[in-house]
Every structure is written in structure tokens, then in C-alpha cells.
Amino acid sequence: MRAFTEERDWAQFHDPKSLILALTGEVGELAELFQWLPADTAANRAHEGHLHQRAGEELADVLLYLVRLADVLNIDLAEAAHRKLAGSSARFPAQEVHGQAPEKS
Template identity: 50%
Template structure:
């Protein structure tokens, strides 16, 4: 994990420990909380046009920023609890996508690649 993500994970770990919340921070509970926060983030964009979503007014941007903070917090906490290095996992996923989506075949296309071979 990068230094900043590791610092955040440690701060979240200490935050939970100080409040005796570790008992509630099971992978299941954290994943469910993360899904709820993603839902709140999605709700901020739900009725916006594509143009509006690309140019948020200051009040909406403040709410989006807050929801992104919630999403990031739960994601980092979940990764810490299950022992996954988020940066490493993201790089591995990008490497896989790089193999699956040849730029010459997928440039400008939103179509999905066939499932990766096991």
C-alpha cells in the first residue's frame, strides 16, 4: 500500500479501536456499509444530465466529495480488515484489463471483452 493509504488505514484502525468498533467491522458489515455509501454517491448523480454530472455546482460537488470520502473510508477499512493491498489489487486489475482490452480492438468502444480464461 502507498504511504498515504497505509496512513489512512492505520488512522481508521485506531479510530475503530478507540471506540471499540472493531467488533462491528467484520468484512460482511464493512462490505454492506460500503455498498450503502456507494448508493448514496450514486443518488447524487441519479437525475443529472450527462452535462450536469460533468460540471457539478458547488453544493452538489460538496455532497459528492463527502460521499466519496465515505466510500474511500469503508473501502480502505475493508481492505485492511481482510488484508488486501488496495494499490496492488488495483494494479493487478488494470494489468488484467490491459491484457483483455487491446487498444487497437477496443478504442472508442464500450463493448465488453469476453470473460478471461481461468
């Protein structure tokens, strides 16, 4: 993403606020694909055809903006994800929460 951005001289537009707004917009586009689908059929309908293709495109946009934002903020996403998962594992031990939706704290 950095090389792609630098080749186009777009770094000047990639401040954190602008990237967060772009990321939010892409998440919105992904949500729009599923907005009116019945929850019990959404996953099956998304496995093939046009919806599958569009969902992949929007997920790619989300990923690319997220990766670019992490780069601009100098955050190692893999490390941050591992730390977050370790913290969540401690907060929600599998044997205590198995099959239950976590409560907000």
C-alpha cells in the same frame, strides 16, 4: 482507518459483511446525488457548489469503508489494483478497443 476504529472500539462491528453493507449504502448515497441529473450536464453541475461538496463527502465515505474492508480482509489495495489494471490491459489492448465500450464476456 485502523487506528480510528481501534480508538473507538468499533472493530467488533467491522466484519466483512457489515463493511460491505455500509460501503454499498454509501455508494447508494453517492448515486442518489446524481440520480435525476441529466447525463449531459451531471459532470458540469458536480464541479461546483453544494453538489461538489456532497459528492466529495460521499466519495470520502466510500473510500474509507473500502480501505477498512481491505484492511479487515488483509488485501493490499494498491497491489490488487495494479494486478487488475494489468489484467484489463491484456484483455483490452488499447489499439484494439480505442473509443469502444468493452463488451461483456
